[in-house]
Amino acid sequence: MAEARFIRNFCIVAHIDHGKSTLADRLLELTGALSKREMSAQVLDSMDLERERGITIKAHAVRLLYKASDGNTYQLNLIDTPGHVDFSYEVSRSLSACEGALLVVDASQGVEAQTLANAQLALHNKLEIIPVINKIDLPGADVEMTRQQIENALAIDPAGAILISAKQGAGVPEVLEAIVRRVPPPSGSSEEPLRALIFDSWYDSYRGVIVLVRVVEGSLAVGTHIRLWSNNQVYTVEDLGVLTPKPVPASQLCAGEVGYVVANIKRVSDTRIGDTVTDDRRPASEPLPGFEEIKPMVFAGLYPVEATEYENLRDALEKLRLNDSSFVLEPESSAALGFGFRCGFLGLLHMEIIQERLEREYNLALITTAPSVRYRVTLKDGQAADVETPSKFPAAGEIAKIEEPVITALIFTQDEYLGGILQLLEEKRGIQKGFEYVSDKRVLLTYELPLNEIVLDFYDKLKTASRGYASLDYHVSGFWASDLVKVDLLVAGEPVDALSFICHRDDAYVRARALCEKMRKLIPRQLFEVAIQASIGAKVIARENVAAARKNVLAKCYGGDVTRKRKLLEKQKEGKKRMKRVGRVEIPQEAFLAVLKVTD
Amino acid sequence: MQPLGLYIQFPFCASKCSFCNFTSKVVAPSVYRSYIEALGREVCLALRSAVPGQLCPDQTPPEADTIYCGGGTPSLAGEDGLERIFQPVRRQFRLREPLEVTLEITPGSAGRDLLKKCAVLGVNRLSIGAQSFSDQELKCVGRLHSPSDVKEQVKLAREAGFRNISLDLIAGLPYQTLSSWQSSLEAAVSLRPEHLSIYLFEVDEKSRLGREIMHHESGYHAGAMPGEDFMAEAYERAREALGREGYQRYEISNFALAGYESRHNRKYWERQPYWGFGAGAHSFDGSRRWSNEVETEAYQARLAEGELAVAESHVLSDGEHVEEFFFLGLRQARGVSLSLAREWWGHSPFNWWEERVRQLQQDGLLTEKEGRLRLAENAYLLSNEVFQQFLM
Numbered sequence: 007m008a009e010a011r012f013i014r015n016f017c018i019v020a021h022i023d024h025g026k027s028t029l030a031d032r033l034l035e036l037t038g039a040l041s042k043r044e045m046s047a048q049v050l051d052s053m054d055l056e057r058e059r060g061i062t063i064k065a066h067a068v069r070l071l072y073k074a075s076d077g078n079t080y081q082l083n084l085i086d087t088p089g090h091v092d093f094s095y096e097v098s099r100s101l102s103a104c105e106g107a108l109l110v111v112d113a114s115q116g117v118e119a120q121t122l123a124n125a126q127l128a129l130h131n132k133l134e135i136i137p138v139i140n141k142i143d144l145p146g147a148d149v150e151m152t153r154q155q156i157e158n159a160l161a162i163d164p165a166g167a168i169l170i171s172a173k174q175g176a177g178v179p180e181v182l183e184a185i186v187r188r189v190p191p192p193s194g195s196s197e198e199p200l201r202a203l204i205f206d207s208w209y210d211s212y213r214g215v216i217v218l219v220r221v222v223e224g225s226l227a228v229g230t231h232i233r234l235w236s237n238n239q240v241y242t243v244e245d246l247g248v249l250t251p252k253p254v255p256a257s258q259l260c261a262g263e264v265g266y267v268v269a270n271i272k273r274v275s276d277t278r279i280g281d282t283v284t285d286d287r288r289p290a291s292e293p294l295p296g297f298e299e300i301k302p303m304v305f306a307g308l309y310p311v312e313a314t315e316y317e318n319l320r321d322a323l324e325k326l327r328l329n330d331s332s333f334v335l336e337p338e339s340s341a342a343l344g345f346g347f348r349c350g351f352l353g354l355l356h357m358e359i360i361q362e363r364l365e366r367e368y369n370l371a372l373i374t375t376a377p378s379v380r381y382r383v384t385l386k387d388g389q390a391a392d393v394e395t396p397s398k399f400p401a402a403g404e405i406a407k408i409e410e411p412v413i414t415a416l417i418f419t420q421d422e423y424l425g426g427i428l429q430l431l432e433e434k435r436g437i438q439k440g441f442e443y444v445s446d447k448r449v450l451l452t453y454e455l456p457l458n459e460i461v462l463d464f465y466d467k468l469k470t471a472s473r474g475y476a477s478l479d480y481h482v483s484g485f486w487a488s489d490l491v492k493v494d495l496l497v498a499g500e501p502v503d504a505l506s507f508i509c510h511r512d513d514a515y516v517r518a519r520a521l522c523e524k525m526r527k528l529i530p531r532q533l534f535e536v537a538i539q540a541s542i543g544a545k546v547i548a549r550e551n552v553a554a555a556r557k558n559v560l561a562k563c564y565g566g567d568v569t570r571k572r573k574l575l576e577k578q579k580e581g582k583k584r585m586k587r588v589g590r591v592e593i594p595q596e597a598f599l600a601v602l603k604v605t606d
Numbered sequence: 607m608q609p610l611g612l613y614i615q616f617p618f619c620a621s622k623c624s625f626c627n628f629t630s631k632v633v634a635p636s637v638y639r640s641y642i643e644a645l646g647r648e649v650c651l652a653l654r655s656a657v658p659g660q661l662c663p664d665q666t667p668p669e670a671d672t673i674y675c676g677g678g679t680p681s682l683a684g685e686d687g688l689e690r691i692f693q694p695v696r697r698q699f700r701l702r703e704p705l706e707v708t709l710e711i712t713p714g715s716a717g718r719d720l721l722k723k724c725a726v727l728g729v730n731r732l733s734i735g736a737q738s739f740s741d742q743e744l745k746c747v748g749r750l751h752s753p754s755d756v757k758e759q760v761k762l763a764r765e766a767g768f769r770n771i772s773l774d775l776i777a778g779l780p781y782q783t784l785s786s787w788q789s790s791l792e793a794a795v796s797l798r799p800e801h802l803s804i805y806l807f808e809v810d811e812k813s814r815l816g817r818e819i820m821h822h823e824s825g826y827h828a829g830a831m832p833g834e835d836f837m838a839e840a841y842e843r844a845r846e847a848l849g850r851e852g853y854q855r856y857e858i859s860n861f862a863l864a865g866y867e868s869r870h871n872r873k874y875w876e877r878q879p880y881w882g883f884g885a886g887a888h889s890f891d892g893s894r895r896w897s898n899e900v901e902t903e904a905y906q907a908r909l910a911e912g913e914l915a916v917a918e919s920h921v922l923s924d925g926e927h928v929e930e931f932f933f934l935g936l937r938q939a940r941g942v943s944l945s946l947a948r949e950w951w952g953h954s955p956f957n958w959w960e961e962r963v964r965q966l967q968q969d970g971l972l973t974e975k976e977g978r979l980r981l982a983e984n985a986y987l988l989s990n991e992v993f994q995q996f997l998m
Contacts, residue, residue, distance in 0.1 A: 556838035
């Protein structure tokens with residue numbers, strides 16, 4: 007057991023691709039935690055998807071032993087953090103398990119949106135921030151500019167910034183020294199009643215749930231009867247230890263230390279991020295601050311392309327939920343898409359990850375409906391309701407007030423792209439909260455925007471408007487009242503539930519027209535003329551027609567080849583079977599896919 | 607036993623048209639000889655063989671009252687070739703008058719001598735592949751003839767005494783317009799053939815032009831194809847124009863002056879027995895459908911071994927009989943007899959079609975008159991939609 011003064015708990019935060027994982031690898035290498043041979047590049051990113059997307063999804067904790075220049079050996083606990091907006095609550099809990107943060111900034115890119123968002127979170131959690139300017143070996147590196155931006159945008163003194171090239175290893179020893187000298191040691195006492203912070207957990211099929219904790223006060227040992235504060239469940243610690251990054255069992259974890267705990271917990275959903283672990287026999291009087299119930303923000307329907315895959319989809323979702331209690335699901339059925347699930351996610355990326363894992367790991371072909379958000383509706387009779395799917399949207403006449411979730415967005419960009427970006431923000435109903443030059447030509451925009459505008463196509467449009475030179479980060483900051491309407495799509499008079507959407511009244515006409523036109527192109531000609539209409543309540547706001555089919559005939563004589571005629575008819579009939587029937591109209595599944603995929 | 611229809615396949619052409627989705631081939635004329643020999647062998651062998659037993663239940667040769675020699679381009683076989691094609695059939699079957707013997711020819715391929723020979727062989731009906739009367743349209747699909755060749759061919763045929771001539775036209779060729787189509791129709795009618803077949807170009811993977819279209823390529827003038835609406839309009843115009851001139855539509859794509867309906871083709875739609883000879887030829891004996899090897903090499907090789915060249919054979923199930931009864935019978939203007947259908951398949955589990963008939967009548971796609979069920983006028987062009995409903 008190390009004395010507290012020889013312990014340092016820290017994390018690395020950075021904008022995507024600024025070199026966080028590479029720096030982590032170097033730290034592991036230098037401290038001998040892993041030999042060069044064991045290092046497959048970027049060991050902390052263990053999931054394939056993380057590696058492919060260059061983002062870290064799950065937090066991990068690695069104990070490094072470091073012999074500093076003062077001759078003492080220090081226990082450095084590196085707590086990894088997820089690097090994306092969707093997981094900002096998890097990030098904030100990981101940060102609160104630390105006393106210091108390395109803030110990595112790419113010298114060729116400068117401060118970006120996630121740099122700022124993470125710096126703000128770190129400051130909020132009262133962490134000692136050590137700015138690290140990375141990639142100084144790149145030809146485009148501009149250290150001075152980066153220092154200036156750190157000062158102007160982050161309000162952090164750039165004087166103590168360490169210059170490194172994580173790729174080449176230059177400056178990394180200085181980083182280790184700075185952690186020892188500048189990050190304060192943990193302050194809690196091992197004599198106090200136990201308070202440990204849960205900052206990560208996952209399901210292991212052999213050992214049950216594995217929880218990562220930071221012991222703030224008191225200590226944990228095998229046999230401790232632990233109690234989880236939020237749900238009062240009591241477990242007995244069966245095993246504990248540290249990750250080096252290989253798991254190494256220990257006899258106890260004391261105040262200030264970080265490690266894993268195994269206590270025969272069956273469900274990940276019982277171990278909530280940010281919850282406090284205390285000793286059931288000698289409980290603390292207060293939990294640790296900052297615990298929140300995480301609520302999904304983005305909702306979408308997931309349907310199997312083949313109806314027969316429904317059971318498989320259900321099993322796969324349940325398996326994924328074993329390790330991710332942050333997404334919720336309930337069965338849903340749609341006239342057009344059959345049986346599926348309405349799922350709630352932390353955000354868009356979270357949704358994409360789940361979707362991709364279902365497709366990749368479980369081999370499922372999915373239809374995902376357009377993502378929506380959770381609205382707060384107050385009815386005229388005073389009742390309030392949360393609505394996250396168009397099908398549950400109350401009739402227009404019953405609604406007294408609708409509020410929609412609002413985000414605060416941080417956008418960094420070059421001023422040459424401002425025109426297009428400001429126009430986009432305007433279109434998306436944004437309200438400017440800040441406009442700031444952080445260095446020559448580099449601008450930080452702060453905007454409030456409805457979340458529902460973000461979940462559709464904002465990222466793509468921002469990318470186009472800025473040619474990729476804009477970074478975005480956001481957090482949900484409240485609700486505002488808004489004039490929202492539900493637009494229904496009707497085919498031959500029958501509503502197609504999967505294609506209804508909720509949007510601002512001002513956008514309804516344009517979007518309705520675009521959707522009708524798209525559907526017109528996708529619905530094959532039927533035996534009768536098919537009207538495609540979009541309506542708000544009973545009022546039709548857009549209309550297109552699919553002309554009746556005029557020809558489907560085999561007008562040729564084949565010397566008595568009846569088999570050929572039969573095959574053609576059978577093929578046509580088979581094609582129809584794969585179509586979804588809406589009223590009398592047959593719509594190919596591809597039409598739904600195409601409409602749902604492109605949501606402009 | 608109803609008299610048989612006999613079909614003889616001659617799968618060779620002088621050139622391959624871009625719209626052709628048959629398996630016809632262009633080969634040296636020397637190849638014709640061995641193929642025709644195989645044909646003769648097949649006719650003899652088939653009559654002796656027990657395989658298609660139902661067609662000749664006893665030892666007496668079966669009766670036939672139609673012969674149709676198609677292709678390909680059988681007129682390419684020449685006088686000797688045609689004689690060797692027809693002779694085995696004429697010898698082996700009992701032919702019953704009135705006999706209908708059709709030969710397919712391409713315009714310009716049948717001169718005076720050949721026509722004279724045909725008459726001697728008993729051919730009394732000529733089917734001429736005119737396809738179009740527009741030079742440009744003919745050239746673009748690779749036809750070797752010109753519009754004037756068609757006129758000349760008809761003239762020669764008349765002079766040779768042929769009193770039953772049919773012309774084929776295709777709607778939906780590259781560069782076709784409604785006015786060029788109208789001209790083709792008028793030119794065809796002015797030749798006063800007894801019979802006209804109006805085909806609609808069919809896009810599929812089996813023709814070179816079809817493949818280009820399906821793959822969005824532009825070869826074979828695929829970029830100049832008129833659309834679906836054109837085809838529909840062209841068909842309607844044909845029906846009107848031909849109707850005015852006394853040609854009655856008796857099947858989706860066949861029109862004739864009174865009494866000149868093709869008796870041979872009728873057998874296909876009426877599900878009467880027919881027997882096909884040659885590569886890829888199809889046969890039906892009332893309960894079984896079978897077809898020969900499609901490739902001429904395989905076809906000839908098997909006959910050289912002394913065996914029939916049957917490649918596929920299938921005994922129809924009860925359900926398939928019902929299906930065919932409707933999707934073939936309804937192609938004809940006279941439609942199908944409801945009382946007959948009820949007599950044969952009016953009871954469970956064979957009467958599944960009744961509900962579908964009701965629905966199609968409700969949708970206005972079928973009409974019933976004097977106990978016969980027919981396609982409604984507007985349903986001809988959508989007949990596949992109707993026929994699909996008659997698949998179990």
